[in-house]
Amino acid sequence: MNDIQAGRAGKPATVSARISPAGGLDILSRNEVARLRDASGSGLHALLRRCALAVLTSGNISDDPRSMFEQYPDFDIQVLQQDRGIKIELSHAPAQAFVDGQIIRGINELLVAVVRDIVYVSTQLEQGGFDLDDTVGITHAVFEILRNARILKPHVDPNLVVCWGGHSISRDEYEYTKSVGYQLGLRGMDICTGCGPGAMKGPMKGATIAHAKQRRRNNRYIGITEPGIIAAESPNPIVNQLVIMPDIEKRLEAFVRMAHGIVVFPGGVGTAEEILYLLGILLHPDNAGIPFPLIFTGPKQSAAYFEQIDRFLKLALGEEVAQHYQIIVDDPAAVARAMVKGVDKVRNHRLDTKDAFFFNWALDIPFAFQLPFRPTHEAMRGLALHRARPRHELAADLRRAFSGIVAGNVKEEGVRAIEQHGPFDIDGEPEIMRALDALLQAFVTQQRMKLPGGTAYVPCYRVRAAGKETAPLA
DSSP: OOEEEOOOTTOOOEEEEEEOOOSSOOOOOHHHHHHHHOOSTTSSHHHHHHHHHHHHTTTOOOSOTTHHHHHOTTOEEEEEEETTEEEEEEEEEEGGGEETTEEOHHHHHHHHHHHHHHHHHHHHHHHTOOOOSSHHHHHHHHHHHHHHTTOOOSSOOSOEEEEEOOSSOOHHHHHHHHHHHHHHHHTTOEEEEOSSSGGGTHHHHHHHHHHHHTTOOSOOEEEEEOHHHHTTSOOOTTOOEEEEOSSHHHHHHHHHHHOSEEEEOSOOHHHHHHHHHHHHHHTSGGGTTOOOOEEEEEOGGGHHHHHHHHHHHHHHHOGGGGGGOEEEESOHHHHHHHHHHHHHHHHHHHHHHTOOSSSOOSSOOOHHHHSOOOOOHHHHHTOOBOTTSOHHHHHHHHHHHHHHHHHHHHOHHHHHHHHHHOOEEEEEOHHHHHHHHHHHHHHHHTTOSSOTTSSOOOOSEEEEETTEEOSOOO
16 A cells, blocks of 8 residues: 655655566565665665665756755665565655556666666675676676666667767757657667666657657667666666666676667766777777777767867877767768668678677677776776877776766765865876866866756866876866
8 A cells, every 4th residue: 555745844755655566577585585675784775775766766867876865865665575476665765756656667667677687686696607707707797687687689680779978968969869869760770878867868768759650669778877876867767678787897898788889979077988988999909890880979069079079089099099980960860870871880790700689799898898997096096097008908097087087976985985085186198187187177167077057066086197286177
């Protein structure tokens, strides 16, 4: 029986309810249920509670991962084992997830995905089912998580376009992402994003209209996230397949292994991290000749953004890095046509090499790109950001630098570290550091670090060149 509590003392309304999971999760073992209920340090309850609340607040936009629990301090979730299967008990859950006292079907399905992935990954880790000591083992772990989530679809021609971009984008940029998604949808493309708002929602929204016009069924709007970021980027309501990877590195590998092409919209440090991750892989000598369409695009108002990104990439990684991407400004149809052409090349290459359509096994992803990076102050200071290194190795460390800034901005552990010990120091070759500082300052000026209208952004980093701090942020 559902219990609806009105908001009081400035707190939003909540609902307490016991619900039946919608699809995909019928039974759990007693051990799995016990671990989900265990609130001790080794238990999974805190992780379940955090990810579940993010799903229940779908549509909320906040860069502070702690704000959800400030709004819903009494929220709790329990998974109950019953004779006829499991029930999910919600206490003081956000009322926005319900209509007339009944949980919204799509949110119910995403809750099931949360429970499924948390249980599966923890069980595999406990039983030694994942070998995370080498690159082959990590790739197989990524594959197994995606397969368990029923994300991988055999007997389907390549048509999955991954869209990256910022959650904090302007209205013009958001409308443009919808237009690109619409053009991709008209051409039969499915969409995969990081599952949040902004450039992660827009392409899905545009594609839904195009798919409806084409009378296309069984469309996929895949959201791939991880526990550290889900609180700041709650799944948008269009996502119909959600998977929670254990960490950012496995999330990035999942994107790249599943994608038949990637479109990058304007964003901030998270988008720069994604770009450097993919380009570092494509620059690896073992991946020469593997087709991978990559398009940077945005409205004409965003042309300067991609000019800055392009300059930084060429300076840090060499002029030839531009061979791996196209920049198309203010032309959604041209983006879609170029992507279709690129995906055709991917299809032909997979046929020639007998590689799967649903998972890119042939791509070599070095262990350095797979190893989880914990952005401590010491780790951030230790990044080797100089051009004497192989380009793919430099790209890996530049990716880690941006990953650390993301953590300091929006991940709970990173935010706490900055509060306790001050900004991260990022040091390296002077020319790269000056270019990095200019890029980051542009992100701040363009309000790509925080949502427009919020409090002024306070940098969680200091950029240094040979031990000396560069010019301060304007």
